[in-house]
Amino acid sequence: MKKLGFGLMRLPCKSSDGKDIDLERVSEMVDKFLSRGFTYFDTAYVYHGGFSEVAFRECVVKRHPRDSFTITTKLPLFSKPDRAGMEKLFNESYERLGVEYIDYYWLHALNRDSYRYAKDSGAFDYLRELKAAGKIRHMGFSFHDNAETLDKILTEQPDMEFVQLQINYLDWEDGGVQSRLCYETAVKHGKPVIVMEPVKGGALANPPKKVEKLLKDADPEASCASWAVRFAASLPGVMVVLSGMSNIEQVEDNVSYMEDFKPLNEDEKAMLLSAAEDIKLAIPCTACRYCTDGCPMSIKIPDIFAIYNTMKRDLHKKWEAREKYAELIKESGKADDCIGCEQCVNACPQHLEIPRLLAECSADLS
Ligand code: SF4
Ligand code: SF4
Incomplete structure (x- = not known):
C-alpha cells in the first residue's frame, strides 16, 4: 500500500458550520488520489458533524469499486456510551458509509482516562465481536497521551492490530505529545503505525520565514508540507501517513512526492529536527475541531488560535491578525x-x- 492516506476531516465546505460539504470538489479530489494508485481513506463518526462519512459514501463508495479503496472510521467514546450506545454509533457509521464491511475500525482518541472507560465498558470486546462477525476487518485505536499509557494499553490489549499516533517533526521530542517515545513504544510491541497530524494542523506547511528558507534552499521544488509528511513516512514501521486535504492543490502536491516515495536521509531528518527549535507555536492547537461542536457560545476556537499563532510568530502581522479576527467574529462567538x-x-x-x-x-x- 502507498504510504499516503486521505484524511477526511478538513474537506471543502459551502457553509461555515462545516456540514455542507462540497461534494463536487471532494469527488475531484478523491478521483485524483485514487487515479494515482492511493487507496487509504480515514474518517470518523464526529468529523464534519457526521457529514464526512456521508461525503465518503457519495464521492467514493457510490463512484468507485469496493476493491479500489480502504476505509477507516472511529468509534467515539467522548459521551461515554454503554454497550447499546456503541452499537448505535457503529450502525450509524455503517449506514452513513454505505459499505458492507469497514476495513479498519478504531476506538477514537484514547488517553489514560478514556482507556479506563473503554476497558470497563467493554469497548475492546465490542471491536472483537465486530471483527468476528466480519463487519470490520481490522481493529485498533487512535491515541493522544504519553508513551507510558500507550505501553500499558498495548500490553493489556495485545490483539489490537494498529495504532494511530500524532507524529511530526515539531512534536518528535515534545515532552507533552512524546511523538518519538510513543512511536518507539508501538514499534516495541510490533504494531504498525498510522500517523496523524504530520503537518501539525497545517502549521508545518507555513513555518516561520527562517525555516521556510532553510527548506527551500534544500530543495526549491519541494513544498514545506512535503518535508513534514516525508519525515513521518520515513520512519520504519509507519504504514500510512494521513494528510487532511482541503483542496485539489494539496492533493496534487501530496501525490506528486508520495507516488514514488523516497525516505529522507539522516542529514535531512537532522535538518528538520533542528528547524523544530525555531517553530515553537504559542498555542499547540492541531485544528482537529473536536472542541467546536459543543461550544454553547459558537466560538471558532481553532480559527482564533490560528490567528493568534500567526501574530505571535510575526509581530509585524499584528494589525492583519486583528482584522482577520474582527472578520471571523462577525458570524461566530x-x-x-x-x-x-x-x-x-x-x-x-x-x-x-x-x-x-x-x-x-x-x-x-x-
Ligand atoms: S483546541 Fe480544539 S481544534 Fe485545537 S487541538 Fe484542541 S480540540 Fe483540536
Ligand atoms: S464557552 Fe468557553 S469553555 Fe465553554 S465550550 Fe465554549 S470555549 Fe469552551
Whole structure:
C-alpha cells in the first residue's frame, strides 16, 4: 500500500458550520488520489458533524469499486456510551458509509482516562465481536497521551492490530505529545503505525520565514508540507501517513512526492529536527475541531488560535491578525464570550486550557 492516506476531516465546505460539504470538489479530489494508485481513506463518526462519512459514501463508495479503496472510521467514546450506545454509533457509521464491511475500525482518541472507560465498558470486546462477525476487518485505536499509557494499553490489549499516533517533526521530542517515545513504544510491541497530524494542523506547511528558507534552499521544488509528511513516512514501521486535504492543490502536491516515495536521509531528518527549535507555536492547537461542536457560545476556537499563532510568530502581522479576527467574529462567538463551561477542554486531545488561552487571545486581538 502507498504510504499516503486521505484524511477526511478538513474537506471543502459551502457553509461555515462545516456540514455542507462540497461534494463536487471532494469527488475531484478523491478521483485524483485514487487515479494515482492511493487507496487509504480515514474518517470518523464526529468529523464534519457526521457529514464526512456521508461525503465518503457519495464521492467514493457510490463512484468507485469496493476493491479500489480502504476505509477507516472511529468509534467515539467522548459521551461515554454503554454497550447499546456503541452499537448505535457503529450502525450509524455503517449506514452513513454505505459499505458492507469497514476495513479498519478504531476506538477514537484514547488517553489514560478514556482507556479506563473503554476497558470497563467493554469497548475492546465490542471491536472483537465486530471483527468476528466480519463487519470490520481490522481493529485498533487512535491515541493522544504519553508513551507510558500507550505501553500499558498495548500490553493489556495485545490483539489490537494498529495504532494511530500524532507524529511530526515539531512534536518528535515534545515532552507533552512524546511523538518519538510513543512511536518507539508501538514499534516495541510490533504494531504498525498510522500517523496523524504530520503537518501539525497545517502549521508545518507555513513555518516561520527562517525555516521556510532553510527548506527551500534544500530543495526549491519541494513544498514545506512535503518535508513534514516525508519525515513521518520515513520512519520504519509507519504504514500510512494521513494528510487532511482541503483542496485539489494539496492533493496534487501530496501525490506528486508520495507516488514514488523516497525516505529522507539522516542529514535531512537532522535538518528538520533542528528547524523544530525555531517553530515553537504559542498555542499547540492541531485544528482537529473536536472542541467546536459543543461550544454553547459558537466560538471558532481553532480559527482564533490560528490567528493568534500567526501574530505571535510575526509581530509585524499584528494589525492583519486583528482584522482577520474582527472578520471571523462577525458570524461566530468572540474569544471573550467564553463562559468557562469546559466542554471544549474535555474534548481537546491536546489537553489545552482553552478558556485561559481564549482570554489571552482576546487581550491581544481585540
Ligand atoms: S469553555 Fe468557553 S470555549 Fe469552551 S465550550 Fe465553554 S464557552 Fe465554549
Ligand atoms: S483546541 Fe484542541 S480540540 Fe480544539 S481544534 Fe485545537 S487541538 Fe483540536
